[in-house]
Amino acid sequence: MKNVKTIRLFQQKISFLLDVQAMKKLLVISFLTLAVFFLSASFGDSFINPLKVLQTIFGQGSDFDRLIIIDFRMPRIFIAMFAGMALAVAGAVLQGIIKNPLASPDIIGISAGGGAAVVGFLAIFSDSNHSLTVSIEWMPLAGFIGATVVGFFVYLFAWKDGVTPNRLVLIGISVSALMQAITTMLMIIGPIYQASEANKWITGSVKSADWNQVQIVVPLILILLLVTFFITRQLNVQELGDDTAAGLGQSVQKTRLYLILLCCCLVASAISFAGAIGFVGLMAPHIARRIVGSSFGVLVPTSAAIGALLVMIADIIGRTAFSPLEVPAGVFTAAIGAPYFIYLLFRNPNK
Amino acid sequence: MTESLLTKSLTLSYGDSNIIEDLNLSIPLNEITVLIGANGCGKSTLLRSIARLLKPKKGSVLLDGEDIFKLSTKQVAKNLSILPQAPVAPEGLTVLQLVKQGRFPYQSWRQQWTEKDEEIVLNALKATGTDHLQDRPVDELSGGQRQRAWIAMTLAQDTDIILLDEPTTYLDLTHQIEVLDLLFELNQQQKRTIIMVLHDINLACRYADHIITVRDRGVYRQGKPEEIMTTELVSHVFDLECQMTSDPIFGTPLCIPYGKGRNIS
Numbered sequence: 294m295k296n297v298k299t300i301r302l303f304q305q306k307i308s309f310l311l312d313v314q315a316m317k318k319l320l321v322i323s324f325l326t327l328a329v330f331f332l333s334a335s336f337g338d339s340f341i342n343p344l345k346v347l348q349t350i351f352g353q354g355s356d357f358d359r360l361i362i363i364d365f366r367m368p369r370i371f372i373a374m375f376a377g378m379a380l381a382v383a384g385a386v387l388q389g390i391i392k393n394p395l396a397s398p399d400i401i402g403i404s405a406g407g408g409a410a411v412v413g414f415l416a417i418f419s420d421s422n423h424s425l426t427v428s429i430e431w432m433p434l435a436g437f438i439g440a441t442v443v444g445f446f447v448y449l450f451a452w453k454d455g456v457t458p459n460r461l462v463l464i465g466i467s468v469s470a471l472m473q474a475i476t477t478m479l480m481i482i483g484p485i486y487q488a489s490e491a492n493k494w495i496t497g498s499v500k501s502a503d504w505n506q507v508q509i510v511v512p513l514i515l516i517l518l519l520v521t522f523f524i525t526r527q528l529n530v531q532e533l534g535d536d537t538a539a540g541l542g543q544s545v546q547k548t549r550l551y552l553i554l555l556c557c558c559l560v561a562s563a564i565s566f567a568g569a570i571g572f573v574g575l576m577a578p579h580i581a582r583r584i585v586g587s588s589f590g591v592l593v594p595t596s597a598a599i600g601a602l603l604v605m606i607a608d609i610i611g612r613t614a615f616s617p618l619e620v621p622a623g624v625f626t627a628a629i630g631a632p633y634f635i636y637l638l639f640r641n642p643n644k
Numbered sequence: 645m646t647e648s649l650l651t652k653s654l655t656l657s658y659g660d661s662n663i664i665e666d667l668n669l670s671i672p673l674n675e676i677t678v679l680i681g682a683n684g685c686g687k688s689t690l691l692r693s694i695a696r697l698l699k700p701k702k703g704s705v706l707l708d709g710e711d712i713f714k715l716s717t718k719q720v721a722k723n724l725s726i727l728p729q730a731p732v733a734p735e736g737l738t739v740l741q742l743v744k745q746g747r748f749p750y751q752s753w754r755q756q757w758t759e760k761d762e763e764i765v766l767n768a769l770k771a772t773g774t775d776h777l778q779d780r781p782v783d784e785l786s787g788g789q790r791q792r793a794w795i796a797m798t799l800a801q802d803t804d805i806i807l808l809d810e811p812t813t814y815l816d817l818t819h820q821i822e823v824l825d826l827l828f829e830l831n832q833q834q835k836r837t838i839i840m841v842l843h844d845i846n847l848a849c850r851y852a853d854h855i856i857t858v859r860d861r862g863v864y865r866q867g868k869p870e871e872i873m874t875t876e877l878v879s880h881v882f883d884l885e886c887q888m889t890s891d892p893i894f895g896t897p898l899c900i901p902y903g904k905g906r907n908i909s
Binding site: 296297299300301305306307308309310392394523524526529530532533534536537539540541542543544582583586587588 | 731732733735737738741742744748749751761762779
């Protein structure tokens with residue numbers, strides 16, 4: 294055994310086997326993510342020197358810089374980072390359940406459910422003057438509920454003496470298509486300004502992030518990520534196939550239900566404020582797998598870091614490339630994601 | 645130590661059609677038992693049910709006198725392990741990572757690599773001759789090596805009973821012998837009970853201490869290969885006319901099917 298390190302603490306009450314090389318890679322990626330996090334605050338309508346950004350974050354710097362960095366830029370960076378992590382980890386979990394690198398939360402309909410709910414929310418709560426009868430702040434909640442409810446229904450429809458990965462994908466794709474049809478329908482019959490509002494959400498944008506959102510989303514996602522981290526060994530076993538997993542003593546269906554629930558919660562909390570940023574849940578875990586391998590203990594944190602990187606970079610491009618116009622981050626994740634998906638299809642012709 | 649493995653009026657079905665009906669069977673321990681029978685006769689189904697992967701319609705599988713469906717999955721997993729047919733490892737998973745999963749029933753989230761885990765996993769790697777492959781991805785190995793890695797995983801589960809569903813499928817003859825030799829050694833040296841489904845009658849006769857032939861929703865006949873394997877049995881179980889002779893090297897029964905082909909004798 295090269296490259297592995299045994300960790301045993303408290304008379305073996307805690308024991309792990311670490312893949313040293315993978316850990317090193319994870320460390321590098323994490324530092325990169327942190328660097329992009331700080332660097333990201335430099336970009337925007339005006340470029341602010343990264344050193345000045347650091348000074349401002351640690352309490353120095355002018356009031357004007359503080360306003361721009363702390364009040365305007367930091368919330369969206371936080372949302373981008375955590376949404377990216379949550380989507381990536383949800384993708385990793387789903388790929389473990391479905392045992393296919395092409396699986397992602399976009400494909401099994403969770404995100405589309407959130408989209409339909411948001412458009413539905415805008416349609417239902419509009420009066421004849423085309424203005425909302427309730428606060429727009431409820432929109433994320435609608436997205437959250439839509440994503441979880443649709444996720445639940447996909448699971449329910451896929452059930453037939455247990456849920457098999459194949460049925461989950463097939464039902465997911467059809468439910469996803471149905472949700473998109475509903476979304477389009479509602480956008481056409483609904484008021485126009487709301488179509489654009491809804492469209493922004495469906496593509497995925499972190500533009501309107503504020504500190505209140507950060508306070509809700511960050512702790513929620515942190516807890517979910519922590520839960521995921523503690524059940525990685527269940528994922529490792531689940532990915533070996535149903536029979537092997539059952540033979541190893543896992544209650545396969547029960548575990549699968551919990552994992553799908555976890556997945557729905559992760560996606561729902563990510564997209565509630567950031568919108569349905571696409572392809573991150575597909576790309577990030579797949580890239581992570583190629584870097585650190587298939588063991589979920591290190592795959593989950595690596596996916597999280599790469600997801601955060603992807604969304605933060607997409608957001609940096611989104612707010613600088615066509616300045617003063619802002620392009621939603623989801624446009625750029627899709628711009629890289631769609632070709633990546635095709636590349637994956639070509640690479641795995643028989644999967 | 646496991647003391648008995650029995651089925652009691654076991655009825656298995658998929659949907660409405662019964663595959664196995666009212667079967668009472670006692671599996672001999674510390675021996676190699678091979679299930680044979682025609683395609684679709686229910687031998688794999690029977691194996692799956694003994695491994696708790698399939699819930700019986702009626703009756704039960706008893707492990708030391710207890711219904712395995714009344715035991716927890718983990719409890720069962722500490723007593724018997726199963727290697728399904730043609731298992732697929734996730735892309736990039738290394739042999740060590742795979743074999744380590746065998747310790748799952750003994751672990752908790754904070755205890756994943758105790759000294760005992762390490763010792764048993766290393767022994768499993770050694771016994772299967774995969775220790776030099778442990779850092780290699782499973783999906784890059786040859787068929788025989790890959791199957792040995794999976795067997796190492798079931799060994800790491802440290803159970804008295806190991807079930808295997810057609811462990812030689814998709815392997816060429818060299819690798820079939822490699823895998824069966826390994827299982828034979830495990831039985832000889834470690835006294836593990838091995839129960840497996842095989843397609844090849846002649847290999848079954850060579851390696852099995854006990855053969856169970858499955859036909860018509862039940863067991864047709866069982867016993868030592870040299871005692872039960874006759875032309876009449878092969879004709880009844882497989883609908884195949886053949887001549888039985890004995891293997892020139894091992895002396896075990898050898899089945900030579902009639903049929904067409906070049907005849908140069």
